Amino acid sequence: MSPSRKTPPKPARLPCPLASSLDIFGDKWSLLVIRDLFFGKKTFGEFQKSPEHIPSNILAERLKRLESTGIIRKSAYQQKPVRYAYLLTEKGEHLGPVMKAMVDWGNKYIPGTYSFSEIMEMMKKNSGSQNE
Numbered sequence: 001m002s003p004s005r006k007t008p009p010k011p012a013r014l015p016c017p018l019a020s021s022l023d024i025f026g027d028k029w030s031l032l033v034i035r036d037l038f039f040g041k042k043t044f045g046e047f048q049k050s051p052e053h054i055p056s057n058i059l060a061e062r063l064k065r066l067e068s069t070g071i072i073r074k075s076a077y078q079q080k081p082v083r084y085a086y087l088l089t090e091k092g093e094h095l096g097p098v099m100k101a102m103v104d105w106g107n108k109y110i111p112g113t114y115s116f117s118e119i120m121e122m123m124k125k126n127s128g129s130q131n132e
Contacts, residue, residue: 024069025095029054029062031102034088034095037072039120042085071095 025031029052036050047059054062063086066072071092074084088095106113114122 024071025066027062029058030066031099033059033062033066034071034092035099035119037086037088037092038096038099039124042087043077043083044086047086066092 025034032050032052032054033047036047041047041050044056044059044063047054047063048056063072063074067074067086070089072086073089074086076082077085100116103113103116103119107115
């Protein structure tokens with residue numbers, strides 16, 4: 001292994017990039033949190049208002065995992081009590097094409113799914129975000 005290559009996150013099944021990626025965001029909830037970040041949601045409360053209704057204990061764990069793996073970062077926006085906004089890092093932003101490809105695949109092979117633009121419009125309405 002070259003000195004510039006880091007060991008994949010534990011527990012990696014193989015030194016396969018797909019397996020290692022799944023260790024980070026291959027569960028039911030992580031990609032939905034990442035989706036919400038792409039559509040402008042930033043706070044714990046905003047994530048909880050998503051249509052999938054992620055349980056708060058699972059959301060807290062997923063946010064910690066995504067932060068520890070460098071997909072997101074948190075930034076305090078209020079001091080008393082401390083409240084955080086969660087933002088995609090450059091590493092997280094590079095998941096955009098992956099997310100778009102998954103939406104395109106779903107549109108092609110899963111009848112009745114929303115198009116990418118329909119999802120964007122719904123998320124903007126739900127969050128009040130002006131992000132595109």
